[in-house]
Amino acid sequence: MGIEEKLPAGILLTTVEQLAGYMRKSSVWPATFGLACCAIEMMAVGTPDYDIARFGMERFSATPRQADLMIVAGRVSQKMAPVLRQVYDQMPEPKWVISMGVCASSGGMFNNYAIVQGVDHIVPVDVYLPGCPPRPEMLLNAIITLHEQIQNAPLGVNRVNAAHAAEAAGLAATPTHDMKGLLA
Ligand code: SF4
Numbered sequence: 001m002g003i004e005e006k007l008p009a010g011i012l013l014t015t016v017e018q019l020a021g022y023m024r025k026s027s028v029w030p031a032t033f034g035l036a037c038c039a040i041e042m043m044a045v046g047t048p049d050y051d052i053a054r055f056g057m058e059r060f061s062a063t064p065r066q067a068d069l070m071i072v073a074g075r076v077s078q079k080m081a082p083v084l085r086q087v088y089d090q091m092p093e094p095k096w097v098i099s100m101g102v103c104a105s106s107g108g109m110f111n112n113y114a115i116v117q118g119v120d121h122i123v124p125v126d127v128y129l130p131g132c133p134p135r136p137e138m139l140l141n142a143i144i145t146l147h148e149q150i151q152n153a154p155l156g157v158n159r160v161n162a163a164h165a166a167e168a169a170g171l172a173a174t175p176t177h178d179m180k181g182l183l184a
Contacts, residue, residue, distance in 0.1 A: 017158065021151040024094070028143075028150070031067035032060045033087060036074025037133055038101040044136040055143060064090040069146075070123065071139070075103035076116040088123045096150070098142050099125045102132045 034042055045052045052058055061067035064087045076084060088097070099119050102108035105128045107117035116122060126149060129142040154162045 017153070017155050018151075020155060021153055024153075025147040025150040026056045028055070028057055028069045028096070028147075029067050030057060030060050030069040030071055031064050031087065031091065032062050033070055033084075034073045035076060035080065035084075036103065038073040038104070041133045041136050042071055042073040042100060042139060045139050050136045050140060052140070052143075055140075055147070057143070064088075065092065067091055068095045069098065070095070071098045071100050072104040072119045072123075072125075073100040075101075075108065075110055076119050076122065077114055078116060081116050081122050084119070085122050094153075096126045096146055097123050098127045098129060098139075098146060100129045100139060100142070101134055102130060105130070108132060 034040075044050060046058065046060065057069075064070075068091060070084075070088055070091065072084070088095070097119075099105045103110060103115070104119045105125075107115050109132075111117070119125060127142045127146050129138060131138055134142075153159070
C-alpha cells in the first residue's frame with residue numbers, strides 16, 4: 001500500500017496510524033449495492049431520520065472504483081456471487097465489507113443450493129450484522145463498530161505482525177463443524 005509499508009515501527013508509526021485511521025474512518029464511501037429486502041433498511045440510513053451524513057458517508061458511490069465499503073444487504077444467489085466478487089475486486093484498497101442480515105452472513109432460512117451459505121465464502125467480511133431484517137439503527141451500530149476497527153488498524157510492520165497473529169488465532173480456533181452451540 002505504498003509508503004506506509006516502508007514506515008518503521010515505534011512512536012512515529014503509532015502517530016501516523018492514528019492519523020491515517022481517523023481520516024479513513026471519517027471518509028468511508030459505501031458502494032451502491034443492494035441484493036434483497038435488507039437493502040430497503042440500508043437505504044433508510046440515508047434518510048433524515050437516520051442521517052448517515054453525520055459519519056461522512058452520505059455519498060453512496062454508483063461505481064465501485066469510488067467506493068471503499070461494500071454493504072452486502074441481502075441474500076447472495078449463486079448467480080450473483082461472481083458479480084459481487086467483481087464489484088469487490090474493482091474497489092480500491094483499503095476496503096471493508098459489512099455482511100448485513102442473517103441471509104448474507106449464513107444463508108439464513110434459505111438453506112438450499114441456490115443461495116451462497118455465507119458471503120464470507122466470496123469476500124472477506126469485517127463486520128457481521130445479525131437480524132432479519134436488521135433495523136437501520138443496527139446498521140449504524142455496525143458502521144460505528146467498523147469505524148473503531150479502521151481507527152485502530154495497524155500499518156506497516158505492525159500490520160504484518162497483526163496478520164500473523166490473526167492467522168495463528170484462526171488456526172488455533174475450534175472448527176465450525178465442532179461448534180454445537182445450544183444443541184451441545
Ligand atoms: S435477512 Fe431477512 S430481510 Fe434480509 S435479505 Fe434475508 S430475508 Fe430479507
